[in-house]
Amino acid sequence: MNAVEFSDVTLAVGGRTVLVGASFAVREREFVGVLGPNGSGKTTILRAVLGLLMPWRGSIRVLGRPPSRGDPTIGYLPQVRSNRAGMQLSGWDFVAAVHRGHRLGLPFLDAVGRREIARALDRVGAADLARRPLAETSGGERQRLLLAQALVGRPRLLLLDEPLISLDPHHQAAVVALARSVQEELGITVLFSAHEINPLLGAIDRVLYLGQRQAALGTVEEVITGPVLSRLYGMAIDVVHLHGRIFVMSEGQDMERDAHRHYEAHHAGPSHA
């Protein structure tokens, strides 16, 4: 059985077509990096898998079933949003809010629930971290806690949306290694979206590259090539390998890095408000 299967899928958000007639299949227990320039539909695809967005055409299957909102077999780590007053609460409370959070009632956990939260926190080594208020954690620590949140409820599929944004290379590597070790230990499937391929090299099994309303799924060697990326970027792309790193270049510009930088500048303002 495939973990995520897209058959001839067309997706649109707010009148803008993001994906046209895409077909690909992510196998179970695979760790797949989801890449592509800004607006190429990384978040949109994850939302479609979550059942928050219906395809215009084609069919999507998640672990053998059509996507359904609230699917307990999926763990989700959304993109970091602007600061909230709620960040004054401890990391523990943040993670615990997810446990059966959709049920009516008081927000207090029983012994089983508390064990479940402790287990998720232990899995990512965040038990001590969770005592501090979220506002006083670093970006890397926060991603660790959010990963714990995504593991609550023992999902079989993890969707991690840009967990590397605004982290330095050292913390990026730590988050990727942690996600990979959790994936191997639990034997689950992971879709990990990112702006740049390099932090993911060596950790991912395959890469799903998006662009120009198309998608290409394959190994890094198959997908990160001049011809494939030229098609996905809609311009001539050279792929340069240097000291074990990969650079996606167009007319001497590093496409992934510049895209990332643009994104950072765009998002730096509100996040510090």
Next chain:
Amino acid sequence: MPDHPMLEYGFMRHAFAAAGIVAVLGGLVGYFLVLRGQTFAGHALGHVGFTGATGAVLIGASPFSGLVVLSVLAGVGMGFLGERIAERDVAIGIVLALALGFGLLFLNFYTAFASEAVALLFGNVLAVDARTAFVLLALGLASLAGLAMISRPLLFASLQPEVAEAKGVSLRLYSVLFLGIVGLATAGCAEIVGVLLVFALMVGPAATAQRLTHHLGWGILLAPGLALAEAWLGITMAFYTNWPSSFWITSLSAVAYLVAVVLSGRRSAAPARSR
């Protein structure tokens, strides 16, 4: 100095009962308002309630019924209007300005109401009669029950809206339900401290609690506890000094917050040095 112990006076018993239930509700509702970054909504609903009260007098209904109905309607409307934070302030601001404009118009039509309007604006808990106290008690208990029922998904939707949405929680539904309850709590608080000072009873203790503890469980106990203590102490001080109870409640609320800011500032400075 009064001749008798204060609880021998009927109006004092009514004041303590009414302020007690309203403070507990206001403190709890306020805690979620602060968590959600929606404190401005609580403030705005009070103003809208003022319009409801003055409008009700104009059509021959009791001011309190107008206060309750319009605050709740405005809260529900606010929940429908603005989902995203960026939209919220604008939506609330527009509703607020419109409501105050109408409140002014209604006062203009019915000038005999002017002295009661001052009580509406600044509160007069010592004037709460037995009937109003019972109504407040019933409304308060119903609101508390409603809040208790939705508190888990509300917390989830407040802390992690994207994940909550993915897990099947309707953000809009809980926003509407919650702001409806905020409307009720605001109307209750307005009876105690007046529409202009709702912040003191609803947001002050909640913000103080959030400064003092990072743990949800303690915060949920501390916020209504502080609100209750400030309300009852304020009424007691008013009884012995003959100064307005609203003055004492707002002062206590401000002092408590100030103390919490100083305390929490010290606490967060200490571990920063050792880290």
